[in-house]
Amino acid sequence: MNTPYFDAEHREVRARVRAALARVVLPNAEAWEASGHIPIEGWRALGREGLLGFGHAGSAFLESAILLEELGRTGYAGIRASVGVHAYMALSYLELFGTAEQRDAYLPGARRGERILALAITEAHAGSDLRHLQTRAEPVDDGYRVSGEKHYVTNGSQADVFVTVVRSGDKPAGKGLTGASLLLIDAKSPGVTRSPMPLACYRSADVCQVTFDGVFVPANRLIGRKERALMHLMHALDFERLCAGLLAVGGVGHCLDLLDRFVREHQIKDAPLAANQAVRHRLSEHDADFELVRHYAYHAAWLHARGELDTRTASIVKLKATELAVTAAQTCLQYHGARGYLAGAAPARIYRDAMAGTIAAGASELMRDMIFETNGHQP
Template sequence: MGRYKFETEEHMMFRDSLRKFLQKEAVPHYDTWEKQRIIPIAFWKKLGEMGFLCPQVADEYGGLGLDFSFGVIISEELERVGTSLVGVGLHNDIVVPYIESYGSAEQKKRWLPGCVSADIITGIAMTEPGTGSDLANVQTTAIRDGDHYVVNGQKTFITNGINGNLFVVVVKTDTHVEPKHHGISLLVVEEGTPGFTKGRKLDKVGLHAQDTAELYFEDCRVPVGNLLGEEGKGFGYLMSKLQQERLVVAIAAQIASEDMLETTIRYVKSRQAFGKPVSSFQNTQFKIAGMATKIELGKAFLESLIEDHIAGKAVVTKVSMAKYWLTETAQEISTECMRLHGGYGYMEEYTIARRYRDIPVASIYAGTNEIMKVIIAKNIGL
């Protein structure tokens, strides 16, 4: 039996082959990657060779033409290894779909095969030093000059910022239009474009192997042919794609919670205190019973949500609920599980310590949980 009702034998074989691949190619090296603060491009290339990058891309561009359900399996199995692999999910399920949905035939031919093989690693540059959730107020400008846009501005907290070589950049092509979001466009900027430079790799509390960076654009001349979709339509494109991004974050939070609980149950059964296993104390049992219940509720909600999303239903309200609730729940569970490990939970050699560091940012990225509540409130008529 698969994890989900929609899982067929093909899904289960896909999951099994991915899990075996990660056990060999990721798990033994993950601690080293965390220390080195980056995931090697060689690992990305191996993912590409095995068909684990952008499996949803049409076969004419080198993909497998599969639906989002296979992306769910990839997200889950990567998260089981560790949250620092989040950049792969971002590439597969968040950035590449912009090119698939809004790219011209020429752009798809130019970029998608490389996205599947890892010759191209993508990022999306929305956030700026002064603009996070308020996307309509981005300050990075792209002014048309003949056959080019001249881009000026700065982006920060960009996932895949170091390994990435193709960025979908949120820019203002019209700074005067009202309402402001009508001036937003998406421009694809390739590494090596004059005037485009990468800043330092940012040192984060968690996600140590995930490369996050600042990007700078100084009179950066980007060909007009790199405009994604239509000028001024960027905000609408972002809104339509954020549903899947938030769903991917919710899926990762759910898996992290499940993994922490499994780890902690094993630990409390093996750890002795006062001459008996820690698992025999009523306090431990109550804590674990509470967490197990929340995890089961989250899993059931998430499964129905994934099915609706694959069926093409608009689930913005429910996705916002899942993103907010599951990331908050994961954070609570990380604290409880760390405490149940006692002093060992605070030691780097125990994976619960890493989970405890990695989880808090999920309540911030892909739209803060406060923004999720704003969306929920608005959509239920408040």
């Protein structure tokens, strides 16, 4: 495919990444779905293949964009979410705001797949609206005591460390995010418990509830500036949305490949399903939307590489890629007929996963709100 954003070297990277994922992920994906997580040997293999070490910033991010799309192309949203949260969404807080000491302590192990990262933001009453965040960090000698409960934490049972948003100032829940801070909380600290929160979808994403009960966190585990989590989140969440969008682009590509193969092979009335014009046209619509979305996603990745990604662009990529994943998954399931609904069938998994893509990393409605708020129709 020809695009100004990727050159011949990028095409080689894509081929290398795709081959590595075929070696490390695809033969194990069903087992990881069944066990609900990527096992530590899986993480190490991803690390050995260099799949956890692509850059977050500058032109190196274009290689990350390729990796994220190819992770989506594996067809397993649980796996893509696990790797995306570990190597991008959680890790970005260290990349962007971590001290040299924190980066030295965590990044090399994370890149090798020896230290797994998770992101603990959401709570029972604080998802789209984080003003109601209740997890508290009380200042004590040399650090904080953290108490609270985080929900839907991807990589929850396997994580070595949680990048956690806590309320550290005087403002009570419901009064905005001013006074919130980011802490790195060691998963082995006394007072941390985690219990599986299995979802109907994203089965290998290891989604857990994580409870902090008076957990001591040393002062040097504060990420970025004290009580400035809001400012840090605004920056990191744009990056998260871009990554989620790129992952979803790959997911749509996988879904449309499967669908295309099926309608060309499956016979109805002694002809392939694709002989029916209504079928061909429906697939063509998805295909055209896919080309538009993925080229816009590449453009957004290029903007990020130049340090110019903005909230509006990131929100559009996240919204459009995840919403297209839903409509494509519906078509995929419909044209596969009952065989697509078999519990272990790929179309059923793709459909389940697609429905959560419009919620994870920010619900579609939130993306629409942000697109509306930034609507300037600049020439």
